[in-house]
Amino acid sequence: MNTEITQPVKPELHSRLVAWAVSHARAFFFSLGKLYRAPLSSFMTMAVIGIALALPSGLYLILKNMELAAGGWDTGARVSLFLKPGMPSKDQRALANQLRERAEIERVTVITPDQALKEFKQSSGFGEALNALDDNPLPPVLVIYPDPGMTDPKAIEVMVENLRRMNNVEDAVLDMRWLQRLQAILATAKRTVIVVSGMLALAVILVVGNTIRLDIQNRRQEIEVAKLIGATDAFIRRPFLYGGIWYGLLGAFIGIILVEASLGLLQGPVQRLAGLYESNYSLLGLSGVNGLWILCTGTLLGWFGSWIAVGRHIRDIEPS
Amino acid sequence: MILFQNVSKRYPTGQEALSNISLELGDGEMAFLTGHSGAGKSTLLKLTALIERPSRGQIVVNRKNLNNLGSRRIPYYRRNLGIIFQDHHLLYDRTVFDNVALPLVIAGFRHREIGRRVRAALDKVGLLHKEKAEPITLSTGEQQRVGIARAVVTKPPILLADEPTGNLDPTLSREIMNLFLEFNRVGVSILVASHDLGLISTLGKPMIQLNEGRLENPDQGTMA
Numbered sequence: 001m002n003t004e005i006t007q008p009v010k011p012e013l014h015s016r017l018v019a020w021a022v023s024h025a026r027a028f029f030f031s032l033g034k035l036y037r038a039p040l041s042s043f044m045t046m047a048v049i050g051i052a053l054a055l056p057s058g059l060y061l062i063l064k065n066m067e068l069a070a071g072g073w074d075t076g077a078r079v080s081l082f083l084k085p086g087m088p089s090k091d092q093r094a095l096a097n098q099l100r101e102r103a104e105i106e107r108v109t110v111i112t113p114d115q116a117l118k119e120f121k122q123s124s125g126f127g128e129a130l131n132a133l134d135d136n137p138l139p140p141v142l143v144i145y146p147d148p149g150m151t152d153p154k155a156i157e158v159m160v161e162n163l164r165r166m167n168n169v170e171d172a173v174l175d176m177r178w179l180q181r182l183q184a185i186l187a188t189a190k191r192t193v194i195v196v197s198g199m200l201a202l203a204v205i206l207v208v209g210n211t212i213r214l215d216i217q218n219r220r221q222e223i224e225v226a227k228l229i230g231a232t233d234a235f236i237r238r239p240f241l242y243g244g245i246w247y248g249l250l251g252a253f254i255g256i257i258l259v260e261a262s263l264g265l266l267q268g269p270v271q272r273l274a275g276l277y278e279s280n281y282s283l284l285g286l287s288g289v290n291g292l293w294i295l296c297t298g299t300l301l302g303w304f305g306s307w308i309a310v311g312r313h314i315r316d317i318e319p320s
Numbered sequence: 321m322i323l324f325q326n327v328s329k330r331y332p333t334g335q336e337a338l339s340n341i342s343l344e345l346g347d348g349e350m351a352f353l354t355g356h357s358g359a360g361k362s363t364l365l366k367l368t369a370l371i372e373r374p375s376r377g378q379i380v381v382n383r384k385n386l387n388n389l390g391s392r393r394i395p396y397y398r399r400n401l402g403i404i405f406q407d408h409h410l411l412y413d414r415t416v417f418d419n420v421a422l423p424l425v426i427a428g429f430r431h432r433e434i435g436r437r438v439r440a441a442l443d444k445v446g447l448l449h450k451e452k453a454e455p456i457t458l459s460t461g462e463q464q465r466v467g468i469a470r471a472v473v474t475k476p477p478i479l480l481a482d483e484p485t486g487n488l489d490p491t492l493s494r495e496i497m498n499l500f501l502e503f504n505r506v507g508v509s510i511l512v513a514s515h516d517l518g519l520i521s522t523l524g525k526p527m528i529q530l531n532e533g534r535l536e537n538p539d540q541g542t543m544a
Contacts, residue, residue, distance in 0.1 A: 229426060
């Protein structure tokens with residue numbers, strides 16, 4: 001024993017800053033070690049988080065693939081330009097050529113009244129009845145295929161309006177209902193992904209929060225002792241917060257693996273389906289940025305979940 | 321070092337654990353707190369460690385009035401105290417070394433410094449050879465000594481002990497009390513609650529006797 005025992009020892013500012021960093025590092029590895037020592041229960045918690053993160057990520061990917069695939073198809077927009085009846089066929093061709101010059105138009109097909117009638121007779125089944133007509137009542141039609149790059153329904157709408165106002169044009173009818181429907185379906189799906197993501201984010205917060213709460217309860221005695229020998233709340237909180245961060249981060253890793261594995265399972269059937277449509281479309285996986293997003297989101301949710309649990313329960317534990 | 325002025329403590333249940341206590345323990349002094357169970361010994365120590373707050377009166381420790389100490393400052397205040405419990409409060413999921421190191425870890429000491437101080441403290445209580453042992457494998461007396469090593473490892477100026485020999489046989493009890501006397505010899509102020517009158521009356525230190533929350537011998541309220 002020596003006399004310095006009469007002096008309480010307090011580290012200096014510099015070494016206290018170092019100590020702060022050391023304390024963080026200690027909590028960082030301590031919480032990781034705790035997961036390692038209880039691998040099964042840790043893994044189950046992380047797997048739940050992984051699934052909760054994989055679901056919206058997977059939905060998002062499906063949506064992105066659908067949008068891409070839809071973009072690759074013939075947009076299906078087609079404008080039927082009904083010309084004035086009796087317009088000379090020379091003028092019809094001239095108009096068609098004039099329209100072909102335009103950038104927003106890919107190609108133009110001329111359907112003369114005779115062709116239209118023939119087609120109609122074949123497809124309608126009214127062949128005999130139509131034979132009774134003296135005159136061909138059908139107008140000449142130009143079928144206009146807009147440039148496939150034009151996917152914005154509004155731009156197509158404007159083009160149709162301009163076509164309708166041209167000379168010798170009776171009417172312009174746009175057949176793009178299914179395109180609008182597809183857009184509406186995609187918009188609905190997007191909203192669904194957002195709603196599902198929100199709910200599952202809440203689930204992750206609750207799962208982490210509950211896990212950390214149980215952990216705090218199990219270590220009640222330790223917390224009491226630590227408080228008695230001068231531990232601040234921040235010091236006690238730290239390993240639990242890092243625990244939540246680990247759960248979120250590793251859960252997000254599991255989520256990414258799940259998404260990629262599911263994608264691998266879907267790849268074959270999708271390529272076969274694409275083959276049937278004479279396309280060599282292949283599914284788009286998670287990009288690096290997507291992966292980073294999932295990891296950050298998982299980490300943040302894990303931290304937030306533990307922060308809620310820790311804030312509420314550590315304050316309540318006081319030595320008695 | 322520790323000054324109580326007209327301190328009363330009434331628990332929310334209505335039980336008055338301490339009534340109008342005034343006493344003083346000077347720097348480097350040591351005293352025993354005696355009385356039947358329920359006399360208020362534990363309450364007095366809890367008030368000193370700020371585990372409880374007094375209902376009335378002032379407590380001044382190390383020239384700081386505890387009434388002015390906000391709850392955020394409590395952890396830093398407690399680092400000036402070494403607290404020893406009857407049931408030693410060791411953590412069974414870590415080694416003796418890690419138990420003793422905990423106050424140093426909390427206070428933010430560096431790794432190498434921690435090793436040096438923990439070994440010094442364990443050496444003092446005669447358990448240096450047990451640093452890697454699990455507390456559960458130690459005898460009750462050894463566990464209590466680990467608890468003491470943990471309390472003194474930061475070299476606090478004040479030690480508080482609540483029935484430190486409560487579970488020990490007379491020989492072990494005397495060993496523990498001798499340890500306290502040794503710490504006191506190098507200037508640590510010590511307050512020990514104990515009802516082991518046979519033992520403590522032989523140690524030549526003042527006794528503060530409590531009876532149902534009151535001082536039995538008010539003249540001796542001021543030590544030394």
